[in-house]
Amino acid sequence: xxxxxxxxxxxxxxxxxxxxxxxxxxxxxxxxxxxxxxxxxxxxxxxxxxxxxxxxxxxxxxxxxxxxxxxxxxxxxxxxxxxxxxxxxxxxxxxxxxxxxxxxxxxxxxxxxxxxxxxxxxxxxxxxxxxxxxxxxxxxxxxxxxxxxxxxxxxxxxxxxxxxxxxxxxxxxxxxxxxxxxxxxxxxxxxxxxxxxxxxxxxxxxxxxxxxxxxxxxxxxxxxxxxxxxxxxxxxxxxxxxxxxxxxxxxxxxxxxx
Amino acid sequence: xxxxxxxxxxxxxxxxxxxxxxxxxxxxxxxxxxxxxxxxxxxxxxxxxxxxxxxxxxxxxxxxxxxxxxxxxxxxxxxxxxxxxxxxxxxxxxxxxxxxxxxxxxxxxxxxxxxxxxxxxxxxxxxxxxxxxxxxxxxxxxxxxxxxxxxxxxxxxxxxxxxxxxxxxxxxxxxxxxxxxxxxxxxxxxxxxxxxxxxxxxxxxxxxxxxxxxxxxxxxxxxxxxxxxxxxxxxxxxxxxxxxxxxxxxxxxxxxxx
Ligand code: SF4
Ligand code: SF4
Numbered sequence: 001x002x003x004x005x006x007x008x009x010x011x012x013x014x015x016x017x018x019x020x021x022x023x024x025x026x027x028x029x030x031x032x033x034x035x036x037x038x039x040x041x042x043x044x045x046x047x048x049x050x051x052x053x054x055x056x057x058x059x060x061x062x063x064x065x066x067x068x069x070x071x072x073x074x075x076x077x078x079x080x081x082x083x084x085x086x087x088x089x090x091x092x093x094x095x096x097x098x099x100x101x102x103x104x105x106x107x108x109x110x111x112x113x114x115x116x117x118x119x120x121x122x123x124x125x126x127x128x129x130x131x132x133x134x135x136x137x138x139x140x141x142x143x144x145x146x147x148x149x150x151x152x153x154x155x156x157x158x159x160x161x162x163x164x165x166x167x168x169x170x171x172x173x174x175x176x177x178x179x180x181x182x183x184x185x186x187x188x189x190x191x192x193x194x195x196x197x198x199x200x201x202x203x204x205x206x207x208x209x210x211x212x213x214x215x216x217x218x219x220x221x222x223x224x225x226x227x228x229x230x231x232x233x234x235x236x237x238x239x240x241x242x243x244x245x246x247x248x249x250x251x252x253x254x255x256x257x258x
Numbered sequence: 259x260x261x262x263x264x265x266x267x268x269x270x271x272x273x274x275x276x277x278x279x280x281x282x283x284x285x286x287x288x289x290x291x292x293x294x295x296x297x298x299x300x301x302x303x304x305x306x307x308x309x310x311x312x313x314x315x316x317x318x319x320x321x322x323x324x325x326x327x328x329x330x331x332x333x334x335x336x337x338x339x340x341x342x343x344x345x346x347x348x349x350x351x352x353x354x355x356x357x358x359x360x361x362x363x364x365x366x367x368x369x370x371x372x373x374x375x376x377x378x379x380x381x382x383x384x385x386x387x388x389x390x391x392x393x394x395x396x397x398x399x400x401x402x403x404x405x406x407x408x409x410x411x412x413x414x415x416x417x418x419x420x421x422x423x424x425x426x427x428x429x430x431x432x433x434x435x436x437x438x439x440x441x442x443x444x445x446x447x448x449x450x451x452x453x454x455x456x457x458x459x460x461x462x463x464x465x466x467x468x469x470x471x472x473x474x475x476x477x478x479x480x481x482x483x484x485x486x487x488x489x490x491x492x493x494x495x496x497x498x499x500x501x502x503x504x505x506x507x508x509x510x511x512x513x514x515x516x
Contacts, residue, residue, distance in 0.1 A: 014372040014375050014376060014385060015372065015376070038498060038501070038502060039502070039505060039506070069369045069370050069371055069390075070368070070369065070370015070371075070372075070385060070386075070387075070389075070390030070391055070392075071368065071369045071370045071390040071391060072369075074350075074367075074368075074369045075369060077349075077350040077352075077367060077369050078349050078350060078369060078371070081349075081350045081351050081352075081367060082350070082351045084348065084349055084350070084351060086346045086347075086479070086480055086483065087346060087347050087348055087349045087373065088347065088373075088483050088486070089347060089348075089349040089371055089373045090349035090350075093349060124494050128490040128493070128494060129490075131486065131490060132483055132486030132487055132490055133373075135482050135483065135485065135486035135489075136343075136346075136347050136373075136377060136479050136482050136483040136486060137347070137373075137376035137377050137482075138343060138376065138377055138378060138379040138476075139376060143477075143482050143485075143486075146485050146486070146488075146489035147489070148486070148489075149486060149489045149490035149493045149494075150489065150493040150497070153490070153493045153494055153497050154493075154497060157497060157501060172505050172506075175504060175505055176501055176504065176505050179500075179501060179504045179505075180497070180501060183497065183500075256376075257376075
């Protein structure tokens with residue numbers, strides 16, 4: 001029996017650093033692909049390049065997910081041990097496999113718009129299911145408000161836009177990143193207020209407790225500063241946004257388990 | 259609703275003397291290693307269930323508003339829910355109902371993804387780092403399927419624990435509440451009739467469930483996930499359309515004005 005346990009570098013939570021990193025990789029690169037299909041389908045070079053990033057994000061993320069299992073060698077049980085559509089973990093595993101295959105296909109061969117949009121739906125499911133996975137649990141910080149999918153999708157748009165912007169400076173993207181960052185900030189504030197009565201320890205851990213560094217780090221360095229810098233130094237703003245996107249996933253995952 | 263012929267356990271808080279015989283018997287029968295404990299100022303010890311502690315009595319003491327002192331005990335363990343969130347969220351089918359409505363994990367199938375750990379509203383499922391799989395109370399399935407009682411029930415010196423069919427156990431619980439009310443326990447109630455489709459462990463309580471930190475109105479995992487998918491669908495549509503509007507309509511409007 002092989003039980004490799006990838007140690008969580010920052011704590012003993014059940015879902016910790018590696019899961020947050022996986023959420024970040026899949027969310028950011030998946031978001032970038034979604035935006036390229038939504039807004040730049042005329043630029044097939046960009047669509048295919050972002051499909052490659054998203055494929056890598058999904059593949060590396062899925063690899064982290066597997067290594068973080070208690071029994072990594074049994075990972076095929078995730079997919080092949082019966083039909084469990086009520087389990088978000090089961091559905092998400094299938095989304096990962098299908099989206100990964102689709103993204104690779106879009107990257108490797110010229111495909112029609114229809115195919116690219118179909119793969120975009122799969123990518124959106126990969127980005128979105130992570131929030132639903134958290135909502136299916138018994139943890140009030142994750143499920144007391146229905147806003148987690150909004151937060152993860154908005155953050156995927158912000159971070160995906162920032163990723164595209166690193167290679168593709170474009171005024172349209174700049175406006176998009178600002179708009180989705182504003183939505184993201186509003187949703188986060190609302191989520192904290194909404195879950196506060198049910199998940200007081202988690203919210204307090206973010207505001208003034210052990211997770212305050214990640215939360216305020218996100219607010220100041222990963223959200224506020226990029227908004228301020230967007231028109232001044234776009235590349236730096238994009239990099240900070242990516243750091244912020246990771247911090248956001250990290251503190252959301254951790255606050256649920258306080 | 260559990261099947262009337264299912265296995266069930268009654269915990270009667272009005273008869274429990276808090277001796278922890280059940281806790282010790284569980285460790286012995288199931289060959290569970292000891293926990294390193296420390297005095298935390300409460301009789302509750304260990305403070306939480308773990309992969310090696312499947313039942314732990316919880317103790318609540320203090321003064322009621324009218325000045326009367328109280329010292330209440332409650333069984334903390336798996337409730338063997340009919341709509342069990344751990345079963346619903348398991349992607350492999352490892353966590354499942356066995357004959358008689360008992361929820362157990364198949365250690366040879368479990369991949370250690372910990373969805374079930376996060377899903378349980380009673381904190382009854384735990385990850386065993388060394389073995390890479392989860393463990394929880396089995397209602398002593400090895401004993402009851404051979405016609406014996408669970409070890410905890412057998413060890414209980416005060417008849418606070420009773421084992422039988424769901425039908426018998428439920429009738430007994432309701433009878434006890436009737437007797438307790440007659441004796442002046444106006445708030446006596448049965449816990450577990452409505453929770454999660456009815457649990458196979460029922461509690462007779464002399465106080466409101468919140469007095470024992472028991473969750474009321476627990477949402478089923480299917481419903482939590484359904485809310486999540488719905489919210490994610492609305493979020494994806496709204497964010498996609500909203501960003502499209504901000505990025506392209508505004509551009510078109512601006513372009514038209516030039
Ligand atoms: S840890 Fe094991 S029992 Fe629990 S949900 Fe995952 S596969 Fe199922
Ligand atoms: S039924 Fe068995 S395993 Fe469950 S709490 Fe009682 S003694 Fe422990």
